[in-house]
Amino acid sequence: MKTALAALLLLCLTAVASAEETAIGFRSTTLPDAQNHRALQMVVWYPAATAATPELIADNPVFVGALGVPDAPPAAGEHPLVVLSHGYGGNWANQVWLASALARQGYIVAAVNHPGTTSKDRSPQVAAQLWQRPKDLSRAIDAVLAQPKQFGAVAKQRIAAVGHSIGGWTVMEIAGARFDPALFARDCDIHPKLGGCIGYKQMNPAGTPAGKAELAKDLSDKRVTAIVSLDLGLSRGFTDASLAALPVPALVIAGGVPTEDMSPELESADMVRRMPKASTQYVEIGDATHFSFMAICKPGGMALIEEDSPGDGMICRDGQGGRPREAIQQQVVELITAFLARTES
Numbered sequence: 001m002k003t004a005l006a007a008l009l010l011l012c013l014t015a016v017a018s019a020e021e022t023a024i025g026f027r028s029t030t031l032p033d034a035q036n037h038r039a040l041q042m043v044v045w046y047p048a049a050t051a052a053t054p055e056l057i058a059d060n061p062v063f064v065g066a067l068g069v070p071d072a073p074p075a076a077g078e079h080p081l082v083v084l085s086h087g088y089g090g091n092w093a094n095q096v097w098l099a100s101a102l103a104r105q106g107y108i109v110a111a112v113n114h115p116g117t118t119s120k121d122r123s124p125q126v127a128a129q130l131w132q133r134p135k136d137l138s139r140a141i142d143a144v145l146a147q148p149k150q151f152g153a154v155a156k157q158r159i160a161a162v163g164h165s166i167g168g169w170t171v172m173e174i175a176g177a178r179f180d181p182a183l184f185a186r187d188c189d190i191h192p193k194l195g196g197c198i199g200y201k202q203m204n205p206a207g208t209p210a211g212k213a214e215l216a217k218d219l220s221d222k223r224v225t226a227i228v229s230l231d232l233g234l235s236r237g238f239t240d241a242s243l244a245a246l247p248v249p250a251l252v253i254a255g256g257v258p259t260e261d262m263s264p265e266l267e268s269a270d271m272v273r274r275m276p277k278a279s280t281q282y283v284e285i286g287d288a289t290h291f292s293f294m295a296i297c298k299p300g301g302m303a304l305i306e307e308d309s310p311g312d313g314m315i316c317r318d319g320q321g322g323r324p325r326e327a328i329q330q331q332v333v334e335l336i337t338a339f340l341a342r343t344e345s
Helices: 002-021 092-104 132-146 166-175 181-190 195-203 211-216 240-244 268-272 302-310 312-316 326-343
Strands: 023-032 041-046 055-057 068-069 078-085 110-111 152-163 226-230 252-257 280-285
Touching: 023 092, 023 132, 041 092, 041 132, 068 092, 078 132, 078 166, 078 326, 092 110, 092 152, 092 211, 092 326, 110 132, 110 312, 132 152, 132 166, 152 326, 166 195, 166 226, 181 195, 181 211, 226 326, 252 326, 268 280, 280 326, 302 312
Parallel strands: 023 068, 078 110, 078 152, 152 226, 226 252, 252 280
Antiparallel strands: 023 041, 041 110, 055 068
């Protein structure tokens, strides 16, 4: 417990110091879509021109938040844009650690809640529209580009997408990977215990001819110039041809602690073997679990989760005997910023 408290204190002190160096703004908004009944909650972190005292955002009894100044004016000049996609059953706050870190380094970072697959919106009917997830990110890009006075001006040739778990699948799709529902269904007969297969069966996105056709479409957004996948799922449904021809640089990071439902060898590593070697970087973090890419749990957070939802406290666990989650995430931030710097040069 003492170690956890010391690590948490260090994280908070680091956040305060960083906030003093670079002011970070934070805005929350809703993107309407009356035609498709798919309104999106979007939050944006951005370099700000303010001396106001920052507040903790997305901080609660279970998870550590991050500092930002609500509705601050954006800093002058153009900034690269990153859009974030959360995992199944998650929400935009899952990667608050990454969003705030990138904003401190000069990025505008927009994250959305994908309808049907968030912690407070688990609708099987809406979740089945899996093809809407890449479109959600495109809508976020549209919204940020259209409102420079709120979020800052975007350097339009520097737009990246980052996603965790099924969010990793989402950013692969927006980069140009193509999904074959029939291929994935056959593979799930061989690997039925993979989490992607279990979740896919529950959502059943290809349950109708129309859904199957939508899922197999080209869902790419040519404005995206680089992508980062964090321990993705569903990768075994991507076609070899689309992966081999992926037109943008990719950083694929995997949690190295295998479980029955999430194996880096069967997901991230398998996908990377089918991608262009010259433009793809693969890193497997040995002491990271699938959940190490989510927000840092506070001391006692696991117990609170277990009390509310028995069995789900595992999301607070990292590799046994390994580093604390904040150290793993610092490595991930360094990997991502170095990768994006190379792709932007």
